[in-house]
Amino acid sequence: MVVSVEEICLERYFLGPGSLGPIGSVYVSDEDLLEIFGVLDAAEAQCAFVTALPHMPLLRAYLSGDIMPIRGRKPEYVRILVFLCWMQTTRTRQRGDRDFREMLEKQTGEKFRGASMRGLNPMWEHLREYLAKQHEIQLDLPGINPHAQIGRTLRIAFPTWRDRAVFRKLRHAIDPDHLLDPQIVSNRVSTSRHLLTEKMPSFEYNFDLFDRARKRGGRDYTETPFWHAWYAIVAEQAALEDLEIMEGEFGDYELFRASPLGERQQVRAPEEVIKYVPKAISKAIGKGVVLLENMGFGRYRATNAFESHVMLIHTSKLAECEEGTIDSYGAINLRWSMVSFRSQVTSAAIAAETGPRVFGWHDGIRVGSALLGRSPFSPHLTTPDQSMTTVKVNSTDIDMIRDDSGLAFPPGVYFGSAVGCLRNENREVLLVARANEVADTRRLAFDEAREISEDEFNRETAPSANCAIESWSGARMPVCDEMVTVGEALYARTARGLSFAEAFEMVRKGLSFSSSHPSEWDVLRSFADAGWFDFTLLRSFPARRILQRPLTWEMVTADAVRISGPTPLSVIDRITVAAQAEGATLEVWDGVSKWSLPRYLVRAKDPSRLRAFVENAGIAAAAARSQAERPHGAPGGVHGYHVAARLNEERGFFDAQEGGDMVEGLYRLERTDTRNPFLYRSVVAGQPGQNFVSPTLAILSHHARRRKHIFAYDGSTLAGILPRVSLPSSWARWASDCSMCNAGSGLVYGQWRYVYPMEEPTVSALSKVVSIAQRGVEVAPWVGRFLASASNRNRTIFDSRSGKIRIAAGERS
Structure with missing residues (x-):
């Protein structure tokens, strides 16, 4: 069932927050709109939001009060109120735009200057009454005066230009080294109430939410609207972000801007982050030599705090390296390479101390208001004194593992209240053993306008239309705990898509307790081959990411239904209960090894009970597959592209190769003047060249063109x-x-x-x-x-x- 924007706005901005306490503000970020409308660009989201509003005559009637909400009925105007809050706070708003009606004009392209807004107060009051009566949710509306028609709508939105003006004054009043210290920010706001006025109830409401989260310990405060708004103001002048590099599957690398809030944004080249990173890193990028700190799990971060034997080096500087000093290197793009040096002298220095550790829970994977309790994905407890710190889960002492990041949970599954104790201080978090099931309305679906499948033209195809069950004669093995844990973590993080490099990092982390395990790439591929995820390539950027697939069913015999798609523990529990309710049973078919995922079949003696099961379980029918074709590429030239790497056929990785003629081989090509994805060109003697976007399909087809057994x-x-x-x-x-x-x-x-x-x-x-x-x-x-x-x-x-x-x-x- 398709959920309307109206229902999404009601749930996201009122029913959800209202379940935690009174609502005193509406915070609509630009990122929210990207998620709601499933787009990647703020301009696309703005157009989609305007399109989702009632038609213009109806919108004018709501705003003017010609159409009044009917008492006792469900609201049909919530998206209008949410839109009006968003237009005051969006980053796309020009800094000088302060007039409410002029902003509405610019967003909709329709004339509203001088228009009556008498309908706003009745809509807010009707919504308040509806939430109180139907959901027992308290909506605290600000006062009307001095703007009788638009006053409430001005004051309930956060952060408006008034809020940002206060944030800028606070920024000037705090030492630059402490701008992101939550204690100092809280103290300064508490002692600067003279900066606030009665026109700013949303500021106070959001500050109180932030302060309560800060006092609870941990990093929950970083997820509050107040902290996001504060960081946006700090980031206007203070360059506080990091440059991160992650290894790719075929010897490639992905670059990210990483903010202190934990958000990552992909970039194509180090030059794109110069204005966001600290001055020392910016200078290093300008000079063409950037030190890299190995963060583990295939991740590196630019640093100037200590020396390193791994560096990001501009190709113009590679020639200056002494012969024999380079251990290995890989091409980031045509201009930059990541180089590992043999010398141990540069790696001897130790990172400088960054200050005392703050006592609290950090990291972890968010599951609703809790954190996933499956180690090694469970949160870490940082503490200034590890020897004096204890941890209890449901009042049972846990023998924690000490590491560089603090105290980590030993291997296992934990659920319930986890309390860290240091002298007279406690820090508590709620742990859960499994990920929540992702609703179809929240899952970001594959969109051909936005992504290219790794399978390209063979997406959702099959070599044969027949897919009846053949009894496989080999030995099967139950799935191992590591795969279950990795599956729960990936499922929790991929509802809105996840960078391929980040997914790989998670798999590496999930296998860290295992002394013998397969390649991380193969583990990740096993999830895609099991129907959990789609591997995709962005059309607007040379990057890969994974998307969750939908849960589907298919009738295979008169008494059996085959289940396909992601099947984490919460989904299996729900399917089991739904099957039992109809007198059916859920069969588990183990995989080829303990590193493969199980399949599921629901069986019932009466076919009508199976039909009732799939109806009641809310599972969609599987789409029919089309006929597969032999892998082949697109003909044509590669004007504007440059050779960046060539496939090393003995290793299966792409080795850096700058320029040169394309003799026989498979090449990765890059176009530096656009944000197009990489292109892969197969050159085989006596045959026309073929181009691919998917590296996996390119390798498969290239070997086939050379008539090799694959x-x-x-x-x-x-x-x-x-x-x-x-x-x-x-x-x-x-x-x-x-x-x-x-x-x-x-x-x-x-x-x-x-x-x-x-x-x-x-x-x-x-x-x-x-x-x-x-x-x-x-x-x-x-x-x-x-x-x-x-x-x-x-x-x-x-x-x-x-x-x-x-x-x-x-x-x-």
Whole structure:
């Protein structure tokens, strides 16, 4: 069911906040609109909001009072009030715009100067009465005077130009080194009440929310509207953000601006962050040499606090590096590279102390008003004295792990009240064991106008229209705890999409307690192949991100329904209860290894009970798949693009290569004068060049164009025989539907391999669109050369002639 903007505004700005206490202000951020309308640009969101308003004659009638709310009826004008609050506070408002009617004119493009606004007060009063009677929510409306028609609407919005003026005065009154110290900000506001007037009830209301959150401890105060508004004013002059770099899947890197609030915004080049980062970092970027601090989990941050052997270096400076000093380097773009030096001298210095640690809970993954209690994603407790600090969960002492960031929970699942105690101080947070189910209205759906699927033209396709269940004959294994924990964390963070690099960082963190585990990339891919996520590429930016897929059902037999999509614990619990209510049972079909996710089937003897189940459970029917095509690229030239990297076919990664002619190979191309995504061009002798946007599909197609066997089938599972090759996720999901067994990584002769479980009919259909070596089929003679090569020592390959996994420079059967 599609939820209207009217219902979203009522829930988000009144019913939700009202469940926590009286409402004294309405805070509508530009980011809210991006989420509500599922767009990436503020201008698009503004247009969508205007379009969502009633038609102009009806809007004028509401504002003038010609249409009055009917007592006892549900409001139909909430989006109008929310829009009027937003237009006063948006960052798109010109700084000199203060006249209410002129702002309305500029936002809607219609004339409102001198128009009557007698309808505003009746709408606010009707909303107050409705919330009190129907939901027992208190809406504290500000006074009317001295602006009889628009006074309430002016004063309930936050932060308006009046609020920002007070924030700017406070900024000048606080030492620059303490602008983001919540205690000092609170003290200064408390002793500067003379700056406030009776016209600013929203300021006081939001300050009180911030101050209560600050006193509770932890970092909840950073999520309050007051702190967001304050940070925006501080950031006008003080450059307080960080430059962060995250590793990509194919040897690429993604750059981010990271604010002290924990928000990240992608950028294309270091030059784009110069005005946002501290002066020392800006100067380093200008000089072309930036020190990087290794944050762990494939993440780096620009720093000037200590020396480092990892640096961000402009290509013009690479030539100045002494021969033999560079250990490794990777291209960020055509102008910048991340370089690791061999010298240990530069890494010997220790980071300077940044001040005393504040006692409180930090980090963690937000689940409603609580935090996820699954370590290592559970919050950390920072404390100035670890030896004197204790932690209890539901009054039970926890033996915490001490690390550089404070006290961390040991491996396990925690739920309930977690209290950190230091002398006479307590800091409490609520922990939960699982993520909340994401409603369809909140989930950001795939949009072809905004994203390109990693599968490109093969998205939602299948090699065959048949996806009846074939009984897979292989051994199945229950999913491990690490996969469950990673799944809960990813599900909680991906409702509105998540950067691919951040998702990879989360997987790395989730596997940190495991001594033996597969590649983080393969773990992340197993979630996509299991139908949890779509891997996408932004059309407006050279970046990848993951989106949650919808939960769907499909009738496979007269007595069984197949469930597809993300299935975290909360979803499985709900499906189990819904199935039991109709006399049906939920079957769990384990995956090919403990590092693969289970499939679910709902079975009932009576087909009518199955129909009742899917109706009552509110699960959408799965869309029909179209016929798959052999992977191929788009023809045409690459005018304006420059070579940035070339695929190293032995490793499966792209090595930096600046400029030069494109001889045979697969190249990553970049266009510096636009924000277009990267382009991948396959150049094969005797064939026209082909272009791709998806690196995964480009690698698959490039090998196919060179007539190589790409996968091997051993009678039970399919696996890649070339580095870094994988099936399009749409095909992997189809294969999983057939076998009712998800793909995943397993140990084969001591080596991790990503395998797809399937039977012969599935392989037969798949072999029509991708090259598969089967038993008894001759493979290319390069297999022997591969095994003999010293550079491939200890690397494995499938030899279909013998049906064995063979290891270079020493074979095992």
